[in-house]
Amino acid sequence: MTDRFRYARLVALAFTLSASVALPAHASKDRFVIDLVNEPSSLDPQVQWNPDSYYVYRNIFDNLLTRDEKGEIAPQVAKSWKYLSDTQISFDLRDDIVFHDGRKMTADDVVFSIQRITDPKFGSPQLGQFDQIVKAEATSPTTVVLTTKSAYPALLAQLVKLSIVPKHVVDAVGKDAFNVNPVGSGPYQFDGWQRGVQVTLKRNDAYWGTKGPFPVAVFRAVPDSATRLANLQAGASDLGVTLDSDQAGQLKNAAKAKALTGLTERVAYLRLNTLKPPFDNVKVRQAAAHAIDKEGIVDGILGGYDKAVPEMATPAIFGWSDAIKAPAFDLDKAKALVAEMGPAGKAEIELATAPVFDQRVVQAVQQMLTDAGLNVKINMSDMASYLKRAQAGPDATSLLSYGRWSCACQDSDGVLFPLLHNSSAWSAYRNPKVDGLLEEARQTLDAKKRQDLYRQVHEIVAEEVPLIPLYQSAAIYGATKNLKWQPTANESMFLNRMSWTD
Amino acid sequence: MWPFLLRRVGQALVTMFGVATLIFFIQRLTGDPTYLLVPETATREDIAALRHSLGFDRPLVVQYLEFLANLVRFDLGRSIVQNVPVVTIIASRLPYTLALAAGALVVACGLGIPIGILLAQFRDRPIAKVATGFVLAAQSMPTFWSGILLILVFAIALGWLPPSSSGDFSHLILPSVTLGLLSMATFARITRTSLLDELSKDYVRTARARGVRTSRLLWRHVARNAAIPVITVAALEISNLLAGAVIVETVFAWPGLGQVTVQSILARDFLIVQGVVLLGSFVTVALNLLADILYSVVDPRIRLEVAR
Secondary structure: OOHHHHHHHHHHHHHHHHHHHHOOHHHHOOEEEEEEOOOOOOOOOOOOOOHHHHHHHHHHOOEOEEEOOOOOEEEOOEEEEEEEEOOEEEEEEOOOOEOOOOOEOOHHHHHHHHHHHHOHHHOOOOHHHHOOEEEEEEEEOOEEEEEEOOOOOOHHHHHOOOEOOOHHHHHHHHHHHHHHOOOOOOOEEEEEEEOOOEEEEEEOOOOOOOOOOOOEEEEEEOOOHHHHHHHHHHOOOOEEOOOOHHHHHHHOOOOOEEEEEEEEEEEEEEEEOOOOOOOOOHHHHHHHHHHOOHHHHHHHHOOOOOEEOOOOOOOOOEOOOOOOOOOOOOHHHHHHHHHHHHHHHHOEEEEEEOOOOOHHHHHHHHHHHHHOOOEEEEEEOOHHHHHHHHOOOOOOOOOEEEEEEOOOOOEOHHHHHHHHOOOOOOOOOOOHHHHHHHHHHHOOOOHHHHHHHHHHHHHHHHHHOOEEEEEEEEEEEEEEOOEEOOOOOOOOOOHHHOEEOO | OHHHHHHHHHHHHHHHHHHHHHHHHHHHOOOOOHHHHOOOOOOHHHHHHHHHHHOOOOOHHHHHHHHHHHHHOOOOOEOOOOOOEHHHHHHHHHHHHHHHHHHHHHHHHHHHHHHHHHHHHOOOOHHHHHHHHHHHHHHHOOHHHHHHHHHHHHHHHOOOOOOOOOOOOHHHHHHHHHHHHHHHHHHHHHHHHHHHHHHOOHHHHHHHHOOOOHHHHHHHHHHHHHHHHHHHHHHHHHHHHHHHHHHHHHHOOOOOHHHHHHHHHHOOOHHHHHHHHHHHHHHHHHHHHHHHHHHHHHOHHHHHHHHO
């Protein structure tokens, strides 16, 4: 080796070193690490339904439709759509989508995906979101026509969650094998799953749309939120989900991380059992509504990230109305109303809750109702028992129940109908007028008319108080300092909508 | 010998059958996982349909017999939530639990025994007071707190170790220390007590009278005798470490068996819980059976007594 050659190598080395120093840290970062709470249950998008699963698989699969940054329904696999009649809608599909195994996506795959998820024998937990669809047929390689039982205005909102799976792969390998080795068409493709540890995705460089900014994305299971916070502070992760407001406060002074927050479609609420004393008396229900200081909860306990709401909806949900006046916080009025009841107002009221909810809020609610003169006792049970009890019907369910509702469809049909209509297991309220309004809204395609129907329901809820809507929930994430991402109302985590700031 | 062996194996099988039955019915007392699987908008009919397709609407006796029939074929079934074989899940988690328990045992013995010796040897000196304080602190700190504390110091402030998750050897250090510190106190106390016990015996006085140096006396004569209770405790402590790992596994996102068990209980993923409980009881029953057989080999009186 000549001296000159050695010299050249040294220069090259020095250049490389200085280059790697001069570049921003993230440019050399090829692994983007995301801390979830638990590992995904499944990566087959038509099987399981929970955030830890869909955070991951929504990056592997394309959906028929999506929502843009503003939350509006936008094209994805379907380029456009038009109503053929009240019950028939035709979708024009993209012809340039290729699955990760190289095969082209066609209308047959879309039809197959719909038939698969709506087949009762398949047993998808998501069946209820799509069972209004009675027929799906491909009328050309790029056209699919869907037929619904009746006019169904929430259909598009539901199709935002319809992931398209490849017919040829699922047919060939079967449900169980597809679950452990999913093939999609999304911006990331499945790379590996180390059970209990992490799921690895790699960027699909042939993606038809916006490509992902990270070559590799790793989703880990980190159950303890304090540990997720520590990982962010230590720089061991790039994004962590589900932090609380105190933890967001701690990130304000962190060197490596910051908090990212977004208001979601989730509404925190109290459900009152209107069919049993004392809440069968509308005055007691109104007393409870006047007793609760929503602003106090949001600012005093939740750090101001969430937003008090007067109605059982959020601005991210179709059916939100600006005109609703809820009973205002007025402790004296609440006390007077309870006092009118006499000894009947002293009966013990059970407030059902589960550990997943913020117990500080539940305790504050208990305190506020107690201040008004009601005798409220918290009954916490695990989530499975809580859900069973909450859906046990007015005879068996608790007098009060705290919850946070999300239909994952951003449409009032998925909020008000299950919580109020007498046919629903969640409902502890009987009002034929409300039932009629909800049924009509479910079958009206005219958006303006629907909006007005929901406004009427909101007004009745404010007057009759079968529910006390509390606040629009915020989702708090922690992220590395230079990540640019706006969390969305539907709590999706699309990697290809993130970027680095420079 | 053979009648004894058969009887013991028979008893072990009955025990296993009892455990399987108990865990099956206890879990079903709390309902089923259907409500956790569906979106909130699911109607009564949707829930009923899913329950039917999962088979939870069948009579409990039918489900139980099916469970037993599979068990006889060593088939633990598939996870309801994850739809993968239970054996796959347990096999992927078990090595992590064993590694953590081993690491914690190393920390517990490696710190606990020397500290115990120190406490015995210098029992009236200030250094023993300091060591006692340390032992007391380690024993009193709950792991979810000491774990976070260690993460804050060694991962965030100093940046020496990774804060959580599994990976190379460095990931094992903090969880092992957190879990091991608890047992460390037990080892220190047992070592101290049994050393002091031995030191007050006649042979020690005799040796001292003959002019044997304290350190030689301690290491050559006393330590050996004092080791017996320490070894007994170590054997018991291993099961404590395996059981106590649940919280540490959660704090450090360590993918062990404890973590998956708790998650599966909350998710009502019956088959995983059954699998883990059966595995645990199988190991316990098998080890007891082995010990019984060994005893009888060593001491024929035992098998005679049982046979009578």
